[in-house]
Amino acid sequence: MTTSDPASSSSLAALEARLAQDLEYLGWPARQWMPARQAGGEPMLDVAIVGGGQAGLAASVALAQLGVRAVIFDRSPAGSEGPWATTARMETLRSPKELTGPALGLPALTFRAWFEAQFGLEAWTAMDKIPRLQWMDYLVWYRRVMGVDVRNNTAVTGIQPLPDATGVRLALRTPGGESSVLARRLVLATGRDGLGGPAVPAFVNALPRSQWAHSSDEMDYGRLKGLRVGVIGAGSSAMDSAATALEAGAHSVELLIRRTDLPRVNKGKGAGVPGLTQGHYDLPDELKWRIRHYINVLNVPPPHGSTLRVSRHPNAFFNFGCPVLAIEPKGEAMRVSTPKGDFEFDFLIVSTGFKVDWPNRPEFDGIAAHVRTWKDRFQPAPGDEDQELDDSPDLGPAFEFKERAPGECPGLGRTHCFCYPAALSHGTVSGDIPAISDGAKRLASGIASLFYREDFDHHWANLEVFAEPELFGDEWTPALPPQERNREETEP
16 A cells, blocks of 8 residues: 655645645535424434445535535444445455546545545556555545544444434434334435345355355455355456455365356446436336346446456456356365256355345335336336336436335435435436536535425515614715705705
């Protein structure tokens, strides 16, 4: 990892002073305009955000720009929010280093500004992609300099819209015990598995849990030293897991790849133009489905560097056309049957992605049955069926959930889905680095608009009583009527 020179602290301090001045010039955060609200005598937050990763941070800062106060609740300790320091295993980010991520249009808030302040332009030029843990360091800095209110070690265990539909109650598990909080609106910034969890294939049910892991599991890969390891899949996370196992001293790693070849082109990258970022939500349903389904079918290739990180090991084997047919325990090992033959492994890693899986998230029990999904809204053409898209929530313009049956869950629309499952409704603006700022601004603008509409009577009353004078009446002298002025001029 790049190390800073002795002047880095002063350079970073200078950057922070520049950022503070920019924020002052922009009036950021904006003055408070939201009325304080209560429910049953209990104070309500303006916005509660679940998740303190990059999406939650960007959402909070974007709301602050508009004068809306947000509090973030994250179950992880400070510095461990999101996957970067826990379950992510790539050496570097997959995105180009030039992308500005959650900087929200502020040059001094970009990763590049933070990096160059400490390590210089030459180091920036020499760097290919951003080291994963350095991205986490940047997000920790981002949180500090933007004054984001994050309550760590606090898990949200329940979400319940209030009966009068004025807000949401969150049940919390904190180091001090169980508690709850009320918020007028709730944002779920819960990441790639935001409404569910890992998509685990049924064939692992034949194995004890100690013999397999999903690529998203927190795990000490040192335990794989000397073991024969199988990896199911060939996406980015599969490559990262395979490489980490090899670097930890695994005896061998066999990648079992269902496809007969790896995809070569990242179609999602090709779709990422400002027109799509800004216009996806307004597309007809058929076109939204066409784009997301096309990218899903063609799949995203693993990064060049991640693939080389695996293939450089002589004990790594790429097995194509090898879907798993069956798994049979064999003592402390296992036999895995494929069309290309049988494999024997001591441990299995499944890198099979994520899915919307409400039962896997008991904190959503109060709303799950009422959320309208795309399968309630849209029937794709034969041959274009897609379970991931079917299960995606059908969201409003501010990422808000809609009711499956109107009137069944009043207040459901006060919860906003700012995580990966929003991609079909809004495009990839709610989690990935390239357009996270665009998504955060859209979310914040939508929430501010909803608040203003809801509080219109309050703001109208404020307008009526507003009495700050611009003029005091002594800025001029009233003129005499023309006849009087003429008479004064003619009198001796």
